[in-house]
Every structure is written in C-alpha cells, then in structure tokens.
Amino acid sequence: xxxxxxxxxxxxxxxxxxxxxxxxxxxxxxxxxxxxxxxxxxxxxxxxxxxxxxxxxxxxxxxxxxxxxxxxxxxxxxxxxxxxxxxxxxxxxxxxxxxxxxxxxxxxxxxxxxxxxxxxxxxxxxxxxxxxxxxxxxxxxxxxxxxxxxxxxxxxxxxxxxxxxxxxxxxxxxxxxxxxxxxxxxxxxxxxxxxxxxxxxxxxxxxxxxxxxxxxxxxxxxxxxxxxxxxxxxxxxxxxxxxxxxxxxxxxxxxxxxx
Numbered sequence: 001x002x003x004x005x006x007x008x009x010x011x012x013x014x015x016x017x018x019x020x021x022x023x024x025x026x027x028x029x030x031x032x033x034x035x036x037x038x039x040x041x042x043x044x045x046x047x048x049x050x051x052x053x054x055x056x057x058x059x060x061x062x063x064x065x066x067x068x069x070x071x072x073x074x075x076x077x078x079x080x081x082x083x084x085x086x087x088x089x090x091x092x093x094x095x096x097x098x099x100x101x102x103x104x105x106x107x108x109x110x111x112x113x114x115x116x117x118x119x120x121x122x123x124x125x126x127x128x129x130x131x132x133x134x135x136x137x138x139x140x141x142x143x144x145x146x147x148x149x150x151x152x153x154x155x156x157x158x159x160x161x162x163x164x165x166x167x168x169x170x171x172x173x174x175x176x177x178x179x180x181x182x183x184x185x186x187x188x189x190x191x192x193x194x195x196x197x198x199x200x201x202x203x204x205x206x207x208x209x210x211x212x213x214x215x216x217x218x219x220x221x222x223x224x225x226x227x228x229x230x231x232x233x234x235x236x237x238x239x240x241x242x243x244x245x246x247x248x249x250x251x252x253x254x255x256x257x258x259x
Contacts, residue, residue, distance in 0.1 A: 009043030017047075033147075035059045041132050055138035057094050057146040060127070061241075064091055067122045073115045085234060086116060090123060091241070092233035094146075095210065097217075098139035100226040102128060107227070142214055144207065206240040 020027045032044050032053045044053045068074055068087065076083045086108060093101050105128055109120040127133050140146040213236075217229045224232075 004037065004039055006039040006042045006046070009040050010047055013043060013047045033145075036063060036133060038132055053137060054140075055133055057138070057140050059147075060094055060138050061091050063126070064123065067119060071115055071118050071122070073119055076115055083116060084238075086112070087119075088234035088237045089230050090119070092230060092237045093123075093135075094138050094140050095233045096139065096226060096230060097141045098136040100229075101135040101139060104226055104230050202240060206236060209236055 017026055029048055029051050032048070032051060033056055034040050034044065034053055035056055036059050041053055044051065068077065073083070073087075077087055089108060090105070093105060096104060105120075105123065109117070109124065112120045127138065128135065210233075213224075213229060213232050216224045217226070
C-alpha cells in the first residue's frame, strides 16, 4: 500500500474482492478482525456495510498499556495494590458481554481520581464513547479467537522466507503457490469449526478458566454478577498476562509490595 488513508484501504479491498470473484460472485464476508486504525475501520464499513468489524484484543490492551506508561501511572501501579487491581479490571473489560461493559467501566471511573481518572478518561474517549470503536466492536465475550496475531505471524513468516524487497520473483511465486495449496484444507477445517493453531499450556488453561467464568455468569440459576465476573477476570489477567504486567510492575524494584 502506498498509504494508510481510508481511500487506500478502500482501493486495496476492492482489488482483492475482484480477484476473489468466482463465477462473477463476490465472496460472502462474515466478519473482519482489525487493528485499531481508524481509516481501516472506515473503509471496512464503506466497502462492507453489512459486515461487523471486530477489534483485536491484543492491540486493544496494548493501547491501554501504552497509555498507562505515557501518563505516568506505572509508578503508582508498582507501589499500590488497589491501582494494580483496577488496572487489571480495565484490561479485562473486553471479556465482559458488550452490554455490561459501559456500566462496569462507569463504576470504576466514578471511584477514580488523579492519574487513574486520567487513564479512565482516555479509555472512555477512545473506546467507550467512540463512534468508531464501540464496546460491541471489541467485546470478546464467549470468543475463543480474540486476536489477529496468527495473521501477523503468517505475514512475518512470509517476509522472513522471502527476504529483502528485491527478492527473486520466481522464488516469491513458488512460495505463494505453496501457501495457496493450503487454502482448501484450511477452509475445510474452518467450516468444521476446528481451531487451526494449537494453544500452548498457558493459553489453554486461560481459555478453560474463561469458559468456566462465562458459564457461571450466563447460567440461569444463581449466576455471578457482572461486577464479580470482572473482578475474577482481573485475577485471570494477573495470572496469564505476566509479561505485560511485569513491565509495569518492575518486580526488581525494592519498594514493591507483594500482592
């Protein structure tokens, strides 16, 4: 792509659609999972008005992590147990049902002050009240696949194999032919609702625990409340997102109070 404007995304999308025509019929697109690039979302809604775009959870939480560091909340996170608890709950909002997100977020914001309130205002402006990225577009409640990392992984793998931009065209075409040969089997597996990527132990454990919590919230008899669900999700985030949280917490610091 020559740029990342709405018209650039529209042009590329239309070109791909034309290439995918089969007997004059366009493919039936059911859903898009996107990074949080406004131009890409606007293009998606223009070219595919009936298709719901969904935001990648990894990129959503990364934007939260970046803002925590940008506004200087990380030292407070490092020293204060309550700050850590609230941050983990905000980082878990996308695992709530879409219709529950606004109320639970507002409960958090109503009790916030100082830098925590500033962080809440960032989340509210960009992801709660936004007309581009509404909670219904980034809620991953009940979803097994919540990121587009596998797509980026495939792209990076192709770049690593192909090498520099001036790679031999024959080598490139052979590689693309090998990838194309996998499409039929991939489509068959997807049609059978089979997951193509095997989860590692940490991801598999998190998925099991998530499903258990979701079932407890959705059950007809004695369901757990949305508030309790978010608290439990925050604890899961603490356990299963250690790499990102450790960067904020900096456990080597001597002034850290144990959770």
